[in-house]
Structure formats: C-alpha cells, structure tokens
Amino acid sequence: MVDTQTADDMLADFQAHLNLIFARAKALWKESAARVHPDLQPSGYKLLAYIARNGDTHAHQLADLFDLDKSAVSRQTRMLEEFGLLSSRPDERDGRLRVLAATPQACEVLAELRAENADRMRSVLAELTPEEVHAASKVFHLLAEA
Template identity: 85%
Template sequence: MASQTADDTLADFQAHMNLIFARAKALWKESASRMHPDLQPSGYKLLAYIARNGDTSAHRLADLFEMDKSVVSRQIRMLEEFGLLQSRPDERDGRLRVLTATPEASAVLAQLRAENAERMRSVLAELTPEEVQAASKVFRLLAEV
C-alpha cells in the first residue's frame, strides 16, 4: 500500500511539473511577443540568457541550449534585425562573433523580469521561507539530473 501511495505522489508531482513546463512555454511565448511581435520563444530565451550573463558567442549558446547551430544563427540574425542584439568580432579570434543585448532589449527584459518576479512573490507568499528553500532544493536536484 505504501508503494502505491509513493507512486501516486510521484505521478502527482510529475503532472504538476508538466503544468509548470507548459506555463513556462506560454510565458516565454508571451515575453517574446512583448519584445517584438515576430520574436520566437527560442530567440527570447537566447536573448534573456545573453542579457543576464553577459557577452557570449553563438557556439556557446548552441552548446548551452543544446540547439542546432543553424537554429541559433537564424535566431541571432533575427534578434539583430529586430534591434535587440549586437555582435562584434571577438578580439582574440576574429572568426567568432561576440553577442551583446542592446540597451533597449536589456530595458524591456528588466521590466519583464520584474513583472515575473512579482508574480512569483505573489504565488510563493503563502509558503514559509523553509518551504521555499525546500522547493528550491528540489528544482536544483532536478536540474542536475
């Protein structure tokens, strides 16, 4: 009986994780359209990473997001066309391009992050700090799988 309860609990956990992933996809789509009406969620994720973590290269993004280099190149080209991303030659290796979010993109991303943080604070307000720490630990462990 205990095994069934544990299995039911795990199934419930997995179902909620699926809902979180679906909500995240919807949020990326919504955020992308607020950046530019033609921006795809994959381009938004790349741009958000660049803005948060600083200059990077297309090669690094492809590796990090496990995306095909042609997809990353296409998204970068679109981000540049939309005025959201700048690129310059790498000082150490002229064959590579260094990617940087534009100030305009960084400003919109900061606004979106603030709005998302407020939503998160509102949702998590009913939890104790210890419960939030426990949830954070679960997500960290899942991210390492």
C-alpha cells in the same frame, strides 16, 4: 514510511504538476517574446534573455547550452540583430568568432519583464513559509542538475 503505491502516486502527481509548470513556462516565453518584439519567437527570447542575464557570449556556446542546431541559433541571433535587440562584434581573441551582446533596448524591456515575473512569483510564493520556499528551491536545483 510511505508504501510503494503511495510513493508512486505521489511521484505521478509531482510529474503531472511539473508538466503543468513546463506548459506554463512555454506560454510565458511566447507571451514575453511577443512583448519584446511582435515577430520574436520564444526560442529567440530564451537566447536573448540568457545573453542579457549572463553577458556576452558566442553562438556556439548558445547552441551547446540550449541543445540547438547552430543554424537555428544563427537564424535567431540574426533576427535579434535585425530587431535591434542584439549586437555582434568580432571576438578580439579569435576573429573567426562573433561576440553577441544584448542591446540597451533589449536589457530595458527584459528588466521590465523580469520585474513583472518576480512580482507574480512573490505573490504565488507568499503563502509559503521561508522553509517551504527553500525546500522547493532545493528540489528544483536537484532536478536541474539531474
């Protein structure tokens, strides 16, 4: 059994590494956004990546999911449309809503970025056993649900 001080030290170490992961993710979002379009902000990149990965959506769903103000989502989606990365059309079921979809151009560049990121992740995880990767995945799943 681990004593309380050791457990606290392990938790502090874990939290410090999580902070580094979040900082790296933020830098990666900024870098990826610039690769998609030089004027794209990281928040717009995250919205676009979500839409491309999950399919058509509405701005209010994005605002709820990312805990963003609807006006911020509106600004980002308008910029994405201006850059030719996002299309919008009236929702067939509710004409008050707009359906947002990633353009083929956006899907292509995002697929390239995903492939590069997957290669980087495989390289990093290559030193772990499949059991260790599974355990890490379980930890991240639990944290995502917390």
